[in-house]
Amino acid sequence: MRRTALLILAMAVMVSVASVATAATGEALFKKGNTLLEEGDLEGAYKAYVEAVQNDEENEAYRQQATMLRQVIRMRKQLARETDNELYSHFALALRSFYHEHEVFGEALALDKAAFKRLSTPESAANLAETHLLMNENKAAIALIDGLSDSHRSMRSQVYLATALARTDQMERAKSVAAALDFSEEEDAGLLFDGACMFARLGNTEKACAALTKCFKQTPPSLLDGGKKYAMQCADFASIKDDARFKGALGTKSTIKESKCSGGSGCGNCPSRSSCSKKK
Amino acid sequence: MSAKTLRRLVQFFFVTLTIVGVFVVRGNAERWCPFGGVEAIYTYASEGNMLCSLGVSNFYVLAAVLLITILLRRAFCGYMCPIGAISEWLQSGARRLGIKEYKVGHRLDRALASLKYVLLVVILVLTWIEAELIFRTFDPCYALLSRHGEDITFWAYVVAGSIVFASLLIIMPFCRYFCPLAAVLNPFSRFGLTKVRKDDDVCTGCGECEQSCPMAIPVGQMSTVNSARCMSCFNCVEVCKTDATTALTWGPGSNAKRTWPQYALVVLLFICLSGAVTAAYVVPLPSFVKEHGEPPTETAVAELAVHNLTCRGKASLFDYFVTRDDLYALDGYVRMEAWPGPGAVKVRIIYDPNKTDVDAIKEAITEPYYDRDGDRWRNSPFEIEGYDPLALD
Numbered sequence: 001m002r003r004t005a006l007l008i009l010a011m012a013v014m015v016s017v018a019s020v021a022t023a024a025t026g027e028a029l030f031k032k033g034n035t036l037l038e039e040g041d042l043e044g045a046y047k048a049y050v051e052a053v054q055n056d057e058e059n060e061a062y063r064q065q066a067t068m069l070r071q072v073i074r075m076r077k078q079l080a081r082e083t084d085n086e087l088y089s090h091f092a093l094a095l096r097s098f099y100h101e102h103e104v105f106g107e108a109l110a111l112d113k114a115a116f117k118r119l120s121t122p123e124s125a126a127n128l129a130e131t132h133l134l135m136n137e138n139k140a141a142i143a144l145i146d147g148l149s150d151s152h153r154s155m156r157s158q159v160y161l162a163t164a165l166a167r168t169d170q171m172e173r174a175k176s177v178a179a180a181l182d183f184s185e186e187e188d189a190g191l192l193f194d195g196a197c198m199f200a201r202l203g204n205t206e207k208a209c210a211a212l213t214k215c216f217k218q219t220p221p222s223l224l225d226g227g228k229k230y231a232m233q234c235a236d237f238a239s240i241k242d243d244a245r246f247k248g249a250l251g252t253k254s255t256i257k258e259s260k261c262s263g264g265s266g267c268g269n270c271p272s273r274s275s276c277s278k279k280k
Numbered sequence: 281m282s283a284k285t286l287r288r289l290v291q292f293f294f295v296t297l298t299i300v301g302v303f304v305v306r307g308n309a310e311r312w313c314p315f316g317g318v319e320a321i322y323t324y325a326s327e328g329n330m331l332c333s334l335g336v337s338n339f340y341v342l343a344a345v346l347l348i349t350i351l352l353r354r355a356f357c358g359y360m361c362p363i364g365a366i367s368e369w370l371q372s373g374a375r376r377l378g379i380k381e382y383k384v385g386h387r388l389d390r391a392l393a394s395l396k397y398v399l400l401v402v403i404l405v406l407t408w409i410e411a412e413l414i415f416r417t418f419d420p421c422y423a424l425l426s427r428h429g430e431d432i433t434f435w436a437y438v439v440a441g442s443i444v445f446a447s448l449l450i451i452m453p454f455c456r457y458f459c460p461l462a463a464v465l466n467p468f469s470r471f472g473l474t475k476v477r478k479d480d481d482v483c484t485g486c487g488e489c490e491q492s493c494p495m496a497i498p499v500g501q502m503s504t505v506n507s508a509r510c511m512s513c514f515n516c517v518e519v520c521k522t523d524a525t526t527a528l529t530w531g532p533g534s535n536a537k538r539t540w541p542q543y544a545l546v547v548l549l550f551i552c553l554s555g556a557v558t559a560a561y562v563v564p565l566p567s568f569v570k571e572h573g574e575p576p577t578e579t580a581v582a583e584l585a586v587h588n589l590t591c592r593g594k595a596s597l598f599d600y601f602v603t604r605d606d607l608y609a610l611d612g613y614v615r616m617e618a619w620p621g622p623g624a625v626k627v628r629i630i631y632d633p634n635k636t637d638v639d640a641i642k643e644a645i646t647e648p649y650y651d652r653d654g655d656r657w658r659n660s661p662f663e664i665e666g667y668d669p670l671a672l673d
Binding site: 050066067070071093101 | 646657659
């Protein structure tokens with residue numbers, strides 16, 4: 001009786017140790033995948049994620065990351081041979097979004113350069129400038145935008161130009177570029193965030209916080225916490241981080257209604273109940 | 281067994297069935313509501329999908345209830361509707377407590393009775409425009425017969441509370457004045473095959489029949505009860521019956537001498553309802569249908585068991601995946617037929633086998649996608665039973 005109990009106890013301990021060890025291996029493999037991804041080794045990262053899934057099959061985060069990266073790899077291959085500009089643009093934006101989210105800026109820069117070369121649109125120019133700024137390559141951003149014709153410039157690229165100028169202590173020129181930009185009607189959350197960065201760099205705390213507040217109001221609830229966390233770490237806001245207005249902006253709530261399915265049989269409280277079925 | 285007892289038993293059965301269905305089985309009672317069928321007709325006919333939370337079962341139940349009404353007048357209200365039963369129980373409870381009944385005058389009664397038609401038009405027009413059950417927020421039936429604390433709003437409780445209070449004073453106020461389903465049934469009920477008939481030679485004019493009518497129909501003043509409100513409850517027939525003779529009988533046609541037993545009505549009710557439930561399971565029409573492209577001469581069918589396709593909104597999202605325009609875009613004709621609900625639900629994809637295959641369909645459904653409007657990657661919320669997206673490698 002006592003021996004049986006001890007045996008069961010020993011087996012239980014072994015099973016728990018084994019499952020903890022498996023989870024730990026899965027986590028280590030997942031971290032390895034993240035490191036490889038940051039280094040730009042997408043195939044290596046994918047292999048590590050798949051191994052992480054094999055170690056911990058129930059982990060949804062590992063699965064999702066592996067599936068997403070597999071698609072990114074496929075998309076990257078497809079991009080090289082894509083002849084349709086519209087599809088090329090779609091794939092390029094998708095890849096860029098993934099690279100930015102995972103801070104694979106080297107890949108993003110190469111992609112943006114290729115996209116700008118091929119598409120040569122104001123959007124692709126602004127994308128390239130943005131990646132330069134994210135990599136703190138301010139001079140490259142200034143050179144790029146200065147080299148654009150008027151038809152290739154956009155409000156976004158001008159915001160990046162003013163930010164890059166301010167970052168490189170060319171304040172007078174930065175202020176004159178910023179003075180020509182009107183944010184009063186702007187609704188795009190991304191551009192509002194960039195505008196807030198620009199104003200913060202120019203020392204205009206009032207306008208920076210107003211733009212940031214408007215940006216957060218226009219940000220979907222599911223992205224709001226991430227956006228605020230990013231703002232707190234963003235070097236452009238370093239000079240206003242302790243300002244009460246900046247802290248106030250961080251307390252802004254989203255005004256965007258977002259679908260969050262209750263998972264139940266009804267959808268009485270679903271914020272998109274009157275429109276989700278009509279969206280394509 | 282008296283007619284009243286038999287009817288109470290049937291009512292008790294249906295109320296219990298609803299309570300067990302909602303609270304024990306935790307099913308979706310809305311899918312079996314006949315009025316849901318009325319609300320969903322337009323959207324299903326025009327878009328091929330049911331309103332959120334409803335299923336094609338609503339149409340089968342509606343058809344059964346209409347058949348019952350044509351055969352047995354508003355017997356659905358008197359025997360099967362849980363709200364009707366609760367109203368009657370409240371009414372008899374109030375009388376026992378000594379709360380006096382407030383008699384609504386004939387003219388006011390007629391004016392109030394027309395309210396349900398106005399309500400029906402408003403509900404249908406707005407529901408059809410919005411393609412959503414927008415009045416659920418105020419729906420007293422939903423408040424009374426759903427799992428509380430999930431998605432019932434304050435206003436539904438206010439409306440339900442007002443009706444409960446009114447039911448203590450007035451005979452069945454919701455059924456007579458506000459029920460939109462009653463407004464749908466009344467035109468059918470008026471031409472119902474069975475009716476209460478009076479033998480004028482035998483009638484003594486005692487007025488007992490009028491006193492006993494739960495719908496306040498002036499039975500004694502009619503030779504044939506053609507009122508659309510009649511629920512075939514048998515109260516009047518029973519109070520009229522003596523050992524020797526009876527002035528009131530119930531049955532088809534106008535021969536007042538022959539009466540049909542009440543249990544025949546109950547049997548017919550159960551036959552109609554069982555038919556509807558059986559049809560809902562044997563001929564389960566999809567409650568969400570979307571078609572893209574022209575059907576080719578040759579088609580193939582993929583039947584999948586999909587998790588997380590819980591509602592109409594999720595079915596729309598599923599359709600988004602099926603019609604995605606990225607690496608996993610499906611070529612050619614695609615028709616999607618789904619039965620949204622909890623657990624693993626059936627989805628049929630009809631496709632062109634010369635342009636795509638089952639693996640491509642599975643990939644389209646489960647692969648993440650880039651949402652260009654939101655500039656973000658989104659994972660597919662759908663899982664296909666027996667399919668592991670990573671196992672393809």
